[in-house]
Amino acid sequence: MNALELKNVTKRFGEVVANKNINLSVQSGEILAILGENGSGKTTLMNMIAGIYYPDEGEIFVNGKPVTISSPKDAFNLKIGMIHQHFKLVDIFTATENIVLGIQEKQKFNLKDAEKRVAEISKKYGFDIDPKKKIYEMSVSEKQTVEIVKVLYRGADILILDEPTAVLTPQETEKLFKVIKTMKEDGKSIIIITHKMHEVLSVSDRVAILRRGEYIDTVVTAETNEAELTEMMVGKKISLNINRSEPENSVDRLIIDNLNLTNTEGIKILDSISFTAKSGEILGIAGIAGSGQKELLECIAGLIKTTDGKICYIDPADDKEINLKEKTPVQIRELGVRLSFVPEDRLGMGLVGNMDIIDNMLLRSYKKGHSFFLDKKPPKQLADTIINDLEVVTPGPTTPVRRLSGGNVQKVLVGREIAASPTVLMAAYPVRGLDINSSYTIYNLLNQQKENGVAVIFVGEDLDVLLELCDRILVISSGSVSGIVDGRTATKEEVGLLMTKAKGVKENEEK
């Protein structure tokens, strides 16, 4: 009997179908991997099992019985526990305090007993946690362990792990997998969301593949291989008819050499990244979300300080090298470097939601001139131009941008960044959440910039788009460059393989 089974589950968010007729089953003592690209609907699907979303259609069975899961509490009662990517823990509490938080038990509250139980669970599954340790003293992997114990403490038999290895070092991943296998031997069902191929192959019993919200297939891990899985994951190439011209007079514009970045937890975010962005071409950056793309762009833009490596800009006027490392955004501008940056977080970083379009135009240019006062004329003109040229739908230039739709917000942001007539334009996920028409407007804008001789760096998630838009594609995997391919000749499978390739496991793969 299946411990958990989904039949024809569908979930829509407005017009967008996040999951369409998904069928899935997992047995006791089995590890099921769910494989899919960004935006393929893996997390949405799991959230329905965990009681965070409620399916529009379809049925869920637990131990053969149809069930209704409408809250995390329902899920707990059905012995389903989910470990989310973003931990929900109180920093100043100990591990045990976090684990028992919110549990309604009849018996007397006693932290000592709870600590004992936590220690028992840890011993049983080989966890290495100190029940009395405070969360803020813990590493990411310890915090994750606490989340897992939290679920086990509540007696979960079905555990869902959402990208558990995204934040772990290879050694920690190793350890986690050992634990997962112990839990499997204990008869638990484990669903693990991932897109790292070697992990799928090494830990799972079966793999379910999702693509663009649709269920593709479930295969037995032992009977498949990397190439087959990649093909199922990325699918056939879809033609988008984006006009791509040959780069003209391409010269080096931005040289990144051996860039490293370590976060406060001591985990390497960027691992010796080296590449060159050339004028008049679009350099795509492909990779699973969270592989270091955001940090890479922020390092170049001067938002994150790096001490290691080289970030070098070649001035088109005199071909001189200008060092951008350890410069603030203001200093970069003062050096005469025309670097534009469309960040991933539009309303939280690129724009101020409560300000109108004119004031948002000012963000980049307000410091211009020696006057103490703002010069609102140029931004007013710029706002009008952008509204006209990019067909921004808005009641007027004095409407707060948060009231605009996603596509129009992005037009305002990209419009402003392009208006600075950049020599380097970086855009992170510029079409995320946009409708088709707005997306094409953005592609065309990027293309125009390229034709004007700008070095465009485009971080994208849709491989079809990357392959049709970009001249070269830099593939990042876990913070390091796993390859640079030609956008005209590379295939989807090739890029997909590079995306899921992890450092340190290359030898295994070659065998």
Next chain:
Amino acid sequence: MKKNEKVKSHEPFFHISKRTDISLKQGIIVRIIAILLALAVCGIVTKLFTGDDPISIFKTVFQGAFGTGRTLVTIHEIAILLCVSLAVTPAFRMRFWNTGAEGQVLIGCLSTAMCMFYLGGKVPDGMLILIMAIFAVLSGIIWAVIPAFFKAHWGTNETLFTLMMNYVAIQLIEFFLKIADKSGSNVVGPDLLSHGWFPRLFGENYILNIIIVAVLTVLLYIYLNYSKHGYEISVVGESENTARYIGINVKKVIVRTMALSGAICGIAGLLLVGGASHSIDSNLADGRGFTAIMVAWLAKFNPVTMVLTSLLIVFLERGADEVSSKFGLNADFAEILTGIILFFIIGCEFFINYKINFNHKKNSVKEDK
């Protein structure tokens, strides 16, 4: 969207969501309704305690604020409250919760009084006023920058810090009183502070104060809305991430803005001592530092709207004062009425910022589709 799914299990009666689309007109209507309701409650309360009929009460209130010989005093009261409200505004726009305006004003009062006390008669009066102004502003700045510095560098809780600074200022004044007036009185009066009085304009007191505050209001409005500094303040207040993105030095902006807040508080202190009371005691600010927070907040931190909100508060206070003296009641009656009005206006903000959606029918229909 997310909420709809939960409806099936236990359907809540209504669901609250953030509202972004309210028009200026709707906003004003909601606030006017709130004020009218508040006034009605105030009327009932007043009626209960005085037994007077409502129209007569209103007459008395109006008399209290704008009766013969009172208009100028009332306008001056408005000006001083407005001045302190202007002072707290730049910091609040930056989401820096300065509850220390009271202390910043008092320290301005103290420096002014000290200049008058120690230098009075020793330097020409014109010069003395200039020195008073410089010291008042400087001391206000110091009082405001200390918490700002710690907030910027170590994230020290500014609400609590500035609050405590108030009482340090009060005790410093008490200390000065003991030194200046050996008789042990708790006020140093015009006899000891006989120099450095602001000149009377048009034969009236207070006119200069009112003019100064009017000019300040305009200047601050321009500063906040048309200067680069004002723009930086807005960006830091809205999103520190955006500030980082465009390269604003957030720490610098915090300290600079609080310095401005402190400077204006210092000016308020200067006006209180040099331009009005010519005396000092530790209650001179009279809670304006706190009232100003509410005045500024009610006006959505817009200096021009603040003229109206400070008028509302002062009008009420002086009117209620009159009501209480007419009926032999305690003067604190005014605070009760002010409190009632504030509760209504604070409460009505909810209906401006949030929308209540009644769930049951609409959503379940959607779900069934």
Next chain:
Amino acid sequence: MDAIAQFISRAILQGTPLLYGATGEIITEKSGNLNLGIPGIMYIGAISGVIGGFFYQNGADRVEPFLAVLIPLLCCMFGSIVTSLLYCFLTITLKANQNVTGLAITTFGVGFGNFFGGSLIKILKSDVPYLSLVKIAQAYKTPIFPFAEDMSSIGKMFFSYGFMVYFAVIIAVVSGFVLKKTKAGLHLRAVGENPATADAAGINVTLYKYLATTVGGMIAGLGGLFYIMDYSNGIWSNNGFGDRGWLAIAIVIFSIWKPSMSILSSYLFGALYILFNYINVPMTYIPLIQMLPYAVTIIVLIATSVRKKRENQPPASLGLSYFREER
């Protein structure tokens, strides 16, 4: 020796209203609500008790000590609970700004206290000359340990007070225990630290915030009652309570949000408040001594933020309202 014991006794009496206020505010702040209305609530608690006592003293033929204590006590609790509920409704249900709401409550509360303190007799057209509840105060002040009278000054230092002095300590100790050792305390702290996490763990954030703020306000109100009935011998004077409410908030910081610490800090602050009567300093320097509690609090505040010891920080969500969909 006698002088020191006497000084300590006075400090304890001074510190007791502060202790009520501080304990109440600690419980409130632990839920993430920075209730700056506490000074106002203490006034309201005091005047509510006074009003209740006034009716009883002037209405009853004979003042029964038990009722003389109980009636003002219940009235005081009622007054401060209603005011706290108003604060909760505005800040939790209507998600209003906590600072503005708190200050408005304080404006209202101080005004309310002084208004009724000054006008109660007039409104009731009563024939008593001024608001004095000496008989009721006697009931409050009766030492609960009768043997204390025969003791030395040291013994008196411990046993000579009315019940409210001990009650304050008990409340502080119990609050400390509840916060630290019970599930409710754990949940409350989670709400103040990270309401989103608490919500996800199935804790009713709104309920906890309401409960903590109301109970906290009620306890703080008792401080006002103690001040009138015990410390001031039942005589109301306008603004007599002074800035003790703010001092209580200072103690919260000084005690780094620990009720057990607040007992000693309250007495210490009480001692500093009256120190000038006992040491031989020129009158001139008295204000500098009175400044000490605030100055020391500022230093503690700075030191804890600079040292960044996580346990000693204010509750992480202090001053913020929680809206589930804003994550």
